[in-house]
Amino acid sequence: MITTPQLIDSLAGGLRAAPKGFVARRLTLGLCLGAAIALAATLYAWGVRPDIATAMQSSSFWLKLAYSGGLALLGFAAILRLSRPDGHITPTTWFGMALVILAMAGLAAVELWRAPASAYRELVMGSTSAVCPWLIALLAVPIMGITFWMLRTMAPTRLTLAGAAAGLTAGASAALVYAFSCDESALPFVLIWYGLGIALPTVAGAMLGRLALRW
Numbered sequence: 001m002i003t004t005p006q007l008i009d010s011l012a013g014g015l016r017a018a019p020k021g022f023v024a025r026r027l028t029l030g031l032c033l034g035a036a037i038a039l040a041a042t043l044y045a046w047g048v049r050p051d052i053a054t055a056m057q058s059s060s061f062w063l064k065l066a067y068s069g070g071l072a073l074l075g076f077a078a079i080l081r082l083s084r085p086d087g088h089i090t091p092t093t094w095f096g097m098a099l100v101i102l103a104m105a106g107l108a109a110v111e112l113w114r115a116p117a118s119a120y121r122e123l124v125m126g127s128t129s130a131v132c133p134w135l136i137a138l139l140a141v142p143i144m145g146i147t148f149w150m151l152r153t154m155a156p157t158r159l160t161l162a163g164a165a166a167g168l169t170a171g172a173s174a175a176l177v178y179a180f181s182c183d184e185s186a187l188p189f190v191l192i193w194y195g196l197g198i199a200l201p202t203v204a205g206a207m208l209g210r211l212a213l214r215w
Contacts, residue, residue, distance in 0.1 A: 023083055023154060031076065031149035031173065034143030038177045041139060046181040052197060060185040067190060068175035070100040071198060073146055075169030079147070080163040083154040089161065101195070108187040126184040129193050136175045136197025137204075144170035148212050156213055164202050165207015171198035 055061045074096045081087040115123055126132075147166040156162040175194045179190070 008029050017183075018020055024080060024195055025126050026150055026153070027076070027083065027147070028080055030141065030146045031169065033110040033120060034146040034170065035173050035177060037142040037146075041142075042181050046176075048180050049183045051183065055183070055185065058185060060187060060190075063104070064179050064185055064190045064194070065176060067104045068172050068179060068194060068198070070172075071097065072176055073171035074100065075165050075172055078165035079151070079162065082158055082165055083151055084154050085155045085157050087156065087158065087162075089165070104187065104191050104195075108191040111140060111187045123186040124188045124192065126186060126189040126193070128182065128184055129189065131187075132178075132182065132184065132193040133200060136178050136194065137200040139178055140167070140170040140197075140201040143155065143173050144205060148208070151213055159209045159213045160206050161183035161209070162213055164206035166209070166215060167201040167203065167205020168198065170205070171201035174198075174201070205207035 049055060074093055077093050077096075078089045081089060081093075112120060112123060144167055146171060148163070151162060151166060175198055178197075179194075184193075
């Protein structure tokens with residue numbers, strides 16, 4: 001009869017440490033593949049906004065990219081840590097996420113403060129608020145699906161948090177892709193509706209993480 005220590009030794013025997021950078025390369029590959037699918041879907045469905053050259057000359061366009069891209073990078077940094085058994089999100093990453101959101105909130109407040117009251121509705125609601133967050137969440141599906149698949153080959157233990165980080169990264173990456181098609185650039189609109197589009201897959205990832213990432 002095999003004893004418990006012998007069973008553990010047999011299971012652990014022959015295990016080798018993953019090559020240096022393996023986790024980062026695998027997750028990067030998954031994220032890029034999912035983002036490529038989202039980009040292809042965006043270009044097929046809506047194309048690039050026709051005034052992209054003019055939009056790129058405005059600071060609001062680049063702030064929209066910085067908001068989405070900053071959250072995507074910070075979410076990815078969280079995934080890298082949470083993919084390991086002893087993983088945790090560092091205070092620096094939490095602080096970075098809060099800083100990105102608060103900075104955009106501050107800039108949005110300044111834009112509203114400078115605008116006349118008659119422009120408030122347009123700055124907040126734009127013309128696509130009813131569909132914007134849902135389109136971002138939809139584009140996040142392939143990114144989150146592939147990221148979850150990659151995480152299942154690793155050893156996360158904080159499953160809810162890892163799922164939320166995957167959802168955040170997917171949502172923010174989808175928002176970054178969608179930004180090149182969407183002609184809304186008002187900062188209050190971006191803060192609220194892009195933020196909601198990022199929050200939806202984040203919540204979904206947290207709910208799915210405990211089940212989908214179990215090992």
